[in-house]
Amino acid sequence: MIRILIFLGIVLTLDFYALQSIRSVSKNTWLTVLYVLCSLFVLGNIIYQAMSLNRSSGVNHDFYTAFALFVLFYVPKFILIAAMFGEDVFRLFEGIYNTAFSKSNTGDAFFKARRAFIGKLALGVAAIPFLSILYGITKGKHNYKVLKYTLFYDDLPQEFDGYKVTQISDIHSGSFDEKAKIEYAVDLINEQASDVIMFTGDLVNSKTSEMLPWKSLFSRLSAKDGVFSVLGNHDYGDYLRWPSEEAKTKNFQDMLTLQKDMGFQLLLNESKFIERDGARLAVIGVENWGKGFKQKGDLKKAASQISKDDFKILLSHDPSHWQYEVIDDKLHYQLTLSGHTHGMQFGIEIPGVFKWSPIKWRYKYWAGLYQNTGQYLNVNRGFGFLAFPGRVGIWPEITVITLKKGKKAVK
Numbered sequence: 582m583i584r585i586l587i588f589l590g591i592v593l594t595l596d597f598y599a600l601q602s603i604r605s606v607s608k609n610t611w612l613t614v615l616y617v618l619c620s621l622f623v624l625g626n627i628i629y630q631a632m633s634l635n636r637s638s639g640v641n642h643d644f645y646t647a648f649a650l651f652v653l654f655y656v657p658k659f660i661l662i663a664a665m666f667g668e669d670v671f672r673l674f675e676g677i678y679n680t681a682f683s684k685s686n687t688g689d690a691f692f693k694a695r696r697a698f699i700g701k702l703a704l705g706v707a708a709i710p711f712l713s714i715l716y717g718i719t720k721g722k723h724n725y726k727v728l729k730y731t732l733f734y735d736d737l738p739q740e741f742d743g744y745k746v747t748q749i750s751d752i753h754s755g756s757f758d759e760k761a762k763i764e765y766a767v768d769l770i771n772e773q774a775s776d777v778i779m780f781t782g783d784l785v786n787s788k789t790s791e792m793l794p795w796k797s798l799f800s801r802l803s804a805k806d807g808v809f810s811v812l813g814n815h816d817y818g819d820y821l822r823w824p825s826e827e828a829k830t831k832n833f834q835d836m837l838t839l840q841k842d843m844g845f846q847l848l849l850n851e852s853k854f855i856e857r858d859g860a861r862l863a864v865i866g867v868e869n870w871g872k873g874f875k876q877k878g879d880l881k882k883a884a885s886q887i888s889k890d891d892f893k894i895l896l897s898h899d900p901s902h903w904q905y906e907v908i909d910d911k912l913h914y915q916l917t918l919s920g921h922t923h924g925m926q927f928g929i930e931i932p933g934v935f936k937w938s939p940i941k942w943r944y945k946y947w948a949g950l951y952q953n954t955g956q957y958l959n960v961n962r963g964f965g966f967l968a969f970p971g972r973v974g975i976w977p978e979i980t981v982i983t984l985k986k987g988k989k990a991v992k
Contacts, residue, residue: 585628592655596620599658602665606700619654627651640755640786645970652969653714657707664703717927717973722966723762724976725769730950732957733987734915737892738860741984746894747775747804748980750920751813753965754795755786766964766977767798773981777806777855780845781920782813782869782898786967787821789835800843806855810845811866812836813898813921814874815967848896850883863891865914870906871899871921878902884912894918900946903958916957916982923963924948924975938975948975 600616630647747770757763770778785791792799802808816836823829840847848866855862865887870878878897887893893914895907900919907914924947928938940947951958962978 585631589624589628592624595662596624596658598665599662602661602700602703605665606697606704623647623650623654640791642758642970645756645968648968649718649970653711653718656714657711660710661703661707664699664706668699713973714971718971721972721974721976722970723759723766724972725766725964725979726976727769727773727979727981728949729981729983730959731983731985732916733985734892735986735988736890736915737984737986738857738862739986740857740860741862741892742986744862744984745773745775745777746916746918746982746984747773747778748781748918748959748961748982749778749964750781750898750918750961750978751783751923751963751965751967752780752792752799753783753786753815753963753967755788755791756966756970757795758970763795764798766979767801770979771801771803773979775804775981777864778802778804778808779864779894779896779918780808780810781896781918781961782811783815783920783963784810784813784836784840786815788818789832789839792839796839796843802844808843808845809853809864809866809896810840810847811896811898812847812849812868814869814871817869817875817877819875848883850877850879852883852886861891863887863893864896865893866896867902869898870902872901872905874899880906880910887912889913900944900958900960904945907958908953908956913954914956916959916984918959918961918980919946920961920963922947922960923967926963926966926969926972926975928973928975930974 600613603616604613627644627647627650630641630644634641634644749770818829818832818836821829823832837847837849846853848864850866850868852863852865855864865880865883867878867880867883870876870880880902884893889912893912893916895914895917897903897907897917897919899921903917903919907917922940922944925938925940928936928940928948930936930948936949938947946958946960948960948962951960959980959982961980962975964977964979966972966977
């Protein structure tokens with residue numbers, strides 16, 4: 582309750598300041614009334630939903646909606662506040678300077694006109710994130726992108742030259758809200774006609790039952806060499822308040838059974854081989870290992886049947902595992918596939934030119950392809966979404982990687 586009151590006090594203070602900024606542009610009474618009513622509704626709704634959250638029930642779509650509305654209305658406000666606060670600070674120092682050096686004042690009319698101009702400019706700038714977030718909530722969360730990479734390796738067996746891998750990650754089925762869009766995405770995965778599909782964890786948000794309505798749909802995923810998978814941090818049931826330890830254990834066993842029933846080859850700190858004309862490619866899967874998260878992944882156990890000469894594809898949900906354990910491992914993992922970060926579902930990307938998201942302050946490797954000591958990591962931006970029901974600038978991803986024998990690094 583104390584945290585909520587502090588949050589409410591801070592937001593209302595900022596809200597009042599934003600209102601004064603808007604009134605510097607227009608003093609229309611109805612605009613003021615509309616602003617106040619919208620603010621009270623959005624703020625009251627998210628506080629009510631937060632106080633009503635039941636950690637025993639799993640996904641709460643009403644809270645997700647309330648959070649989306651809060652982000653939609655308040656992120657642009659904070660941009661407006663920052664701009665107007667800068668103007669007020671400038672005016673403060675200008676006034677002090679004029680007083681100290683007996684400079685003539687340019688007059689209230691000038692200051693009012695300048696503030697009105699800055700206010701209009703700030704409102705125009707604030708409209709950009711508003712429209713971007715609105716698109717992200719309504720369309721962006723299903724704006725699936727197929728990203729294709731070609732990786733060249735000297736040590737790739739000739740028999741696997743041209744081998745295609747489709748990676749998906751972070752399905753988060755508990756957040757799904759539009760069946761037709763999900764069906765389209767599953768069909769899009771199959772249309773890639775890859776040799777193998779690899780899923781890198783987080784099938785659900787909180788509990789296995791979230792996936793049951795989607796079981797038959799994702800069972801349609803098909804590739805010549807099958808579908809391999811690993812667990813993500815959300816697949817263990819750790820984010821739910823269970824009535825008993827037995828219930829949590831049953832949920833986890835249901836997760837293992839579900840993936841088997843869907844045709845996924847779940848790798849729990851183990852490995853399997855894909856063979857072609859006497860040559861083989863090793864697929865190694867570890868349980869979740871994350872910096873600051875559950876660390877059940879055991880790389881040595883998973884690779885106990887692997888030799889240094891094998892060409893290896895490692896499935897590990899959290900990219901921090903690559904950073905802290907995989908890169909320096911003596912076995913040399915040619916390709917690691919991860920997910921987990923979602924690219925924070927928010928950022929700016931200009932393909933091949935610029936990539937930024939606040940998540941970069943938490944994860945060194947957070948989206949896309951990385952290379953270190955001849956080893957590659959692909960961090961998939963995720964298939965679904967979590968908490969915030971949208972994506973802004975960081976779109977849901979289906980990755981297709983073609984392995985080629987040769988010296989060229991990346992195409």
